[in-house]
Amino acid sequence: MITIKEYKKVSSLEEAYELNQKKTNRIIGGMLWTKMSSTNINTAIDISGLGLDKIEENDNEFVIGAMTTLRDIETHKGFDLYTDGAAKEALHHIVGVQFRNLATVGGSVFGRYGFSDVITLLLSLDTYVQLYKGGIIPLAQFINMPYDRDILVNIIVKKEKIRCAYKSVRITKTDFPVLACSATLTKNGVRMVFGARPGKAVLLTDTENIIDGEITEEKAEQFAAFAKENIKTGSNMRGSAEYRSHLVSVLAKRILMDMGGLEK
Numbered sequence: 001m002i003t004i005k006e007y008k009k010v011s012s013l014e015e016a017y018e019l020n021q022k023k024t025n026r027i028i029g030g031m032l033w034t035k036m037s038s039t040n041i042n043t044a045i046d047i048s049g050l051g052l053d054k055i056e057e058n059d060n061e062f063v064i065g066a067m068t069t070l071r072d073i074e075t076h077k078g079f080d081l082y083t084d085g086a087a088k089e090a091l092h093h094i095v096g097v098q099f100r101n102l103a104t105v106g107g108s109v110f111g112r113y114g115f116s117d118v119i120t121l122l123l124s125l126d127t128y129v130q131l132y133k134g135g136i137i138p139l140a141q142f143i144n145m146p147y148d149r150d151i152l153v154n155i156i157v158k159k160e161k162i163r164c165a166y167k168s169v170r171i172t173k174t175d176f177p178v179l180a181c182s183a184t185l186t187k188n189g190v191r192m193v194f195g196a197r198p199g200k201a202v203l204l205t206d207t208e209n210i211i212d213g214e215i216t217e218e219k220a221e222q223f224a225a226f227a228k229e230n231i232k233t234g235s236n237m238r239g240s241a242e243y244r245s246h247l248v249s250v251l252a253k254r255i256l257m258d259m260g261g262l263e264k
């Protein structure tokens with residue numbers, strides 16, 4: 001059980017940042033992960049009044065506020081179209097609609113959880129995080145940074161011409177994934193991300209140029225073997241490293257066959 005001594009709804013990012021410098025204070029997103037722990041929080045910092053619950057789309061990018069719920073991302077028409085439905089596929093397995101109406105993208109990304117479908121999806125796109133003090137940095141860099149007391153303000157997804165697909169394997173519906181895989185195909189080739197290995201999501205690029213042009217079954221099989229060889233997996237209560245490595249090749253092939261080629 002968590003115990004919260006004081007609650008403060010802030011009126012600026014600076015106020016939130018100042019309060020968050022104290023180790024016993026905590027930014028609150030949807031509070032769904034936080035409430036699972038047994039901690040004493042001195043001041044719960046509520047940033048829900050700062051207008052960070054919106055997705056803004058222009059010709060070049062999507063800017064997703066940290067307080068945007070997973071459900072809002074899942075049901076956003078522009079993002080759904082841009083990701084060929086991959087965003088919906090990544091998010092709709094997470095617990096249930098009521099849960100996703102509360103869970104925020106800020107809490108999901110700041111947490112940097114190994115099991116995260118959210119990070120697996122975003123890492124396969126050209127994604128950046130905007131931190132209040134740390135500025136705009138690539139998500140790939142952020143997920144490997146040590147935890148600090150900064151505030152995640154926005155997630156920025158730069159638009160490019162892509163095909164995109166997402167698949168995960170779960171032992172039971174709504175459980176954490178045993179393995180998650182997200183891929184984008186751009187004019188520069190394939191970017192494939194494996195999450196829930198069970199470690200943090202990792203990005204695999206096609207350094208051997210296996211996929212150039214149209215994706216055939218043979219090329220997909222070659223890439224699947226390349227992925228299996230290069231993606232490090234581990235064991236936990238949901239599956240062994242060996243099982244996960246098998247899934248790496250199965251999901252890699254299926255995802256490539258689903259994407260087909262760059263032309264939509």
Ligand SMILES: Cc1cc2nc3c(=O)[nH]c(=O)nc-3n(C[C@H](O)[C@H](O)[C@H](O)COP(=O)(O)OP(=O)(O)OC[C@H]3O[C@@H](n4cnc5c(N)ncnc54)[C@H](O)[C@@H]3O)c2cc1C
Nearest residue numbers: 027029030031032033034066103104106107108116117152
């Ligand atoms: C039972 C359960 C099952 C789940 N299953 C899955 C799953 O299958 N797949 C999946 O991807 N995820 C899953 N999740 C994770 C979930 O989707 C959210 O990622 C998680 O709950 C965090 O989001 P939140 O808004 O609740 O964050 P919170 O719990 O409010 O915050 C999480 C952490 O991030 C910090 N934080 C929040 N917002 C900010 C910000 N803007 N700036 C700086 N720090 C911030 C908080 O201080 C806290 O340390 C599951 C969670 C639970 C509880």
